[in-house]
Amino acid sequence: MMPVSTARQELESSTTSLADRAYAAIQDQLIMLDIPPMAPIDDLALSESLGIGRTPVREALKRLEVDRLVVSYPRRGTFATGVDITDLAYISEIRVQLEPLAARRAAENAGKALREKLAELADTIQDNDVLIMSRNELMQWDLRVHRSIYRAAGNPHLEDTLVRYNNLATRIFCVFLERITHFDRHIEEHVGLLRAVADGESRRAEKIARDHVTGFEKAIRAII
Incomplete structure (x- = not known):
């Protein structure tokens, strides 16, 4: 027994x-x-x-x-829970501080093998045809990029916090996705961010991450 x-x-x-x-x-x-x-x-x-x-x-x-x-x-x-657009400002206030930090740390700390994986992810995303992808596919790729950066930052507490707030931001994104134009620009930012981290360009990665968060908020506010 x-x-x-x-x-x-x-x-x-x-x-x-x-x-x-x-x-x-x-x-x-x-x-x-x-x-x-x-x-x-x-x-x-x-x-x-x-x-x-x-x-x-x-x-x-x-x-x-x-x-x-x-x-x-x-x-x-x-x-x-409901999707309350008034939460967008609160979520963005946190993300605009922590997303650039995660991107910078990832660019500084990620090992060679992880950098290669991020570069491969950038290549894959760049080859995707955004126009034929479903909403679910687009959002899954979005989540994968952000979570890859968070993981590469090497700080589990930072990762947990950002995953939580990015999840909330993604719900808002899903509500308005069909009304958002120029989604290709959003994808290009993902590619640029991944390449900056893979190349160890910490300041560039930090800037792209910050612009990505502020650009997301502006895009949502432009259609509500």
């Missing part, structure tokens, strides 16, 4: 893994608005659709509440 302590450790490890899977999957649905803003969250339905037990799903929802992607009300249940 397996010792109780070992069995418990394996169970906890399994539960954590399932909770992480549930967290990532539900987070993606919330960011991409597949779960619409203000929609009720049915943990049983999520459990069945994801093939994951209700306990890991509930654990994931607790984490997502901390991320401000869901909100729970006593006796009412859990809901996707």
Whole structure:
């Protein structure tokens, strides 16, 4: 018979893994608005659709509440948070300080192998045809670029903070994406940022990241 302590450790490890899977999957649905803003969250339905037990799903929802992607009300249940355009200024205020910091640190600290991967990512994105890509594909690439830069910065606390606020910004982006013109410029900025980091050009990377955040806010405000 397996010792109780070992069995418990394996169970906890399994539960954590399932909770992480549930967290990532539900987070993606919330960011991409597949779960619409203000929609009720049915943990049983999520459990069945994801093939994951209700306990890991509930654990994931607790984490997502901390991320401000869901909100729970006593006796009412859990809901996707609304997308409030007034939050754009608050989110941008944080990102305009931290995105350039992450880009600069990534350019200064990333190792050779990671720089090569960022350069390859830039090549791939540059070869993509933006006009034929779906909203989901565009946003997935956007998330991948930003998260790659955050990871390359080498500061897990900075990474966690930026992932959280970029997720909130992406929800706003998804609401207005079909009305945004010149999305190709947004993609070009991604390519430039990745190449600056890959080449170790810290000041250039910092500037591109700052302009990227301020440009995003201006683009959204121009259509509301």
